[in-house]
Amino acid sequence: MFEIPEIVNFARQMNGLLIGKTIKTGHLGNSPHKFVWYNRTPQEFEQITRNKKVGEIRTMGRWLLTNVEPGYVLVIGEWGGHILFHQPESMLPTKYHLHLQFDDNSFLTATTQMWGAVELYEQGRELERQYIQEMKLTPLDEGFTLSYFTDLIETITKDKKQSVKGLLTQDQTIPGLGNSIAQDIMYLARLHPKHDLQTLTEAEIQALFQSILETVKTCIQKGGRNDEFDLFNQPGGYMRLMDKNSVGKPCLQCGSQIEKAQYLGGAIYFCPTCQK
Ligand SMILES: [Zn+2]
Structure with a gap:
């Protein structure tokens, strides 16, 4: 299970690499898994993410929040496994629970070994999600004195x-x-x-x-x-x-x-x- 240092590191790396990339197709994985929480059907997810751009990525505790512009936020939370960037022409992993294909043919996959959330919210609504809404201060917050x-x-x-x-x-x-x-x-x-x-x-x-x-x-x-x-x-x-x-x-x-x-x-x- 990723903890705050790994999540912050992912956000840092993703911000350096993914901002501005256009999503060609967004798939919710090829491996049914009852402990992965989705809030969209695969069709809805694909439809909403198509041709959207990756915006800023931020963190809240063990949650990664990625702006999908315009208008949406992709939430990956409580994850334990892999979140990987792949260069064009790379092989797709055999199992994955998220696959974002970009228009430059590079792609991102996320695979969990235990559980986790891959959810897409209208911008602002992600803050109403259980665990995010009631989240206490993390050690990275200014108020954590x-x-x-x-x-x-x-x-x-x-x-x-x-x-x-x-x-x-x-x-x-x-x-x-x-x-x-x-x-x-x-x-x-x-x-x-x-x-x-x-x-x-x-x-x-x-x-x-x-x-x-x-x-x-x-x-x-x-x-x-x-x-x-x-x-x-x-x-x-x-x-x-x-x-x-x-x-x-x-x-x-x-x-x-x-x-x-x-x-x-x-x-x-x-x-x-x-x-x-
Ligand atoms: Zn000792």
Whole structure:
């Protein structure tokens, strides 16, 4: 599943390459998939996109919003798999859930391995879509400040018991983060994934906040994670500190062995000494 750094990288690459291209045909894929959400029939999609131009591409959390001009916005969201640009004369992938053929014969495909949305809205209506409409601030938004973050934690802990991992990965409380990048955020903040939010000190909240911003920034600068692929099918340059490859290896800070456990519907990787 792409997280905020990969999505931002896609938008950057697409903005550099696709703006101004004319769509010759838009197909909604050749591989029926019950977990891909479409809001148009293939015929409608093809009809609306024909001869439209690609405009600016922007991001909201794990959502890519592409202007299809005039008048429409193509939304690709919660995607995990591939979004690829293909030079003219390239082979079409065997399976895909979106194929935009441009009039210069280059094309774009998107294929998901799990689920995701490929939807086309009249401009402005995309903001009414579930998950986009009620989206909270992402770490890239200007309003995502220490005081916003502190209030967010306070609000959550009033209603329920929540852990640090829960804050970072559940209910899109911080949109764009996922189970992958969250591991490094918690390690760098020296907080255990199960640490109860209620008991965080002011200094710990500040460390967590800084770690979110810095980890996201670093991962974006490196073009996303090294086990995800960009628009040109190249892996990102961000090597995770805490993932399946670090289990049993010494912590870079203290030398303790990195441990793995299952928690909140996924694996956690942590240093039993550094992360409290
Ligand atoms: Zn350690």
